[in-house]
Amino acid sequence: MNTAKALRLKNKINWTSNQFLFHPRRNQTPIHDLNALTALEHYMQKSLSDITIKHTPKKVVFQQYYYANTIPTQRRGLEEIDNGSAKEETNKDIFNPIALDKLKERLSKLYNKDVEFNLIKQHYPYLNSKILAQYIALNASRYRFRQIRRSLFKKIPLVGGNQQQNDLNATSALKWIQLSRLGQQILPTHLSGVKIQISGRMSLRKGSARTSVINKSIGSFRFHSLENTMIDYAKVERKNQNGAYCVKVWLSSSVVT
Incomplete structure (x- = not known):
C-alpha cells in the first residue's frame, strides 16, 4: 500500500x-x-x-x-x-x-x-495544481497560511467529502453520474480531495524558525483504487524577506463510471 x-x-x-x-x-x-x-x-x-x-x-x-x-x-x-x-x-x-x-x-x-x-x-485556481500552487505561493508572502487555507477550503466544491466543510451546494455523486451520461460536454471526473504542504521560511515574522512544514488537506484521497483516481501534483518555489519556501499541491479526482 x-x-x-x-x-x-x-x-x-x-x-x-x-x-x-x-x-x-x-x-x-x-x-x-x-x-x-x-x-x-x-x-x-x-x-x-x-x-x-x-x-x-x-x-x-x-x-x-x-x-x-x-x-x-x-x-x-x-x-x-x-x-x-x-x-x-x-x-x-x-x-x-x-x-x-x-x-x-x-x-x-x-x-x-x-x-x-x-x-x-x-x-477557479483549484482546477489545476500548478495554478493553485502559484496562487498560494503568491499570497503566502503577504498573508498567513491559516488565512489562505480558510478562504480556499470554504470555496472548493468537493464531491463525496464532508458536508459541513463543503456547504456550497456542491453536486452530489449521484448527480455527477447522471450528468456524465448526457454527453461529452460534462467532464468524466470530479474533485474529491485537496492536499497542501508549505515548507521553509514562510513565516512573516523575522527571527522565526529556520524551517517548518505545514500540511493541510480536505476531502478524500483513494490511494487503494488507483484505476479510478487521478492525482494532479505540482510544486512551486518562492522567496520572501526571510528566506525561501516551497508550496506543494495534490489534487485528487475520482473518475465517474
Whole structure:
C-alpha cells in the first residue's frame, strides 16, 4: 500500500511537447522550445499552468491554462477573496491581441513557421495544481497560511467529502453520474480531495524558525483504487524577506463510471 502511494504521487510523466523530429541531428526544435518557454514565463508573470507545445510541419501551437489573480476584499485577514478578474488591469494588457501578435511575430522568427496561442481561462485556481500552487505561493508572502487555507477550503466544491466543510451546494455523486451520461460536454471526473504542504521560511515574522512544514488537506484521497483516481501534483518555489519556501499541491479526482 505504501509503495503504491509513493509511486502514485512521485512518479509522474509530463507530456508537454508533441513534435515531429524527422532529422534529430539537424533539428533545433528542443532548443527553440526551451527559449520559447523562458520567454513566455517572463512575459506572462501570472498564475499559469504548464505549457503544452504541439508541433506540426507548418505551425507551432502553445496551449496553456491561466487564472486571473484575485484581489483580497478585506484589509484584515483573508476571510473572502474576490474573484474579480476585471479588476486586474495587468491581465488585460498581457492578453491584449496586439501584445500577443508581437509575441507571435518573435516566436515565428525563432521557429521559422506560424505560431498560435490557445489560452484557456480557468475561473477557479483549484482546477489545476500548478495554478493553485502559484496562487498560494503568491499570497503566502503577504498573508498567513491559516488565512489562505480558510478562504480556499470554504470555496472548493468537493464531491463525496464532508458536508459541513463543503456547504456550497456542491453536486452530489449521484448527480455527477447522471450528468456524465448526457454527453461529452460534462467532464468524466470530479474533485474529491485537496492536499497542501508549505515548507521553509514562510513565516512573516523575522527571527522565526529556520524551517517548518505545514500540511493541510480536505476531502478524500483513494490511494487503494488507483484505476479510478487521478492525482494532479505540482510544486512551486518562492522567496520572501526571510528566506525561501516551497508550496506543494495534490489534487485528487475520482473518475465517474
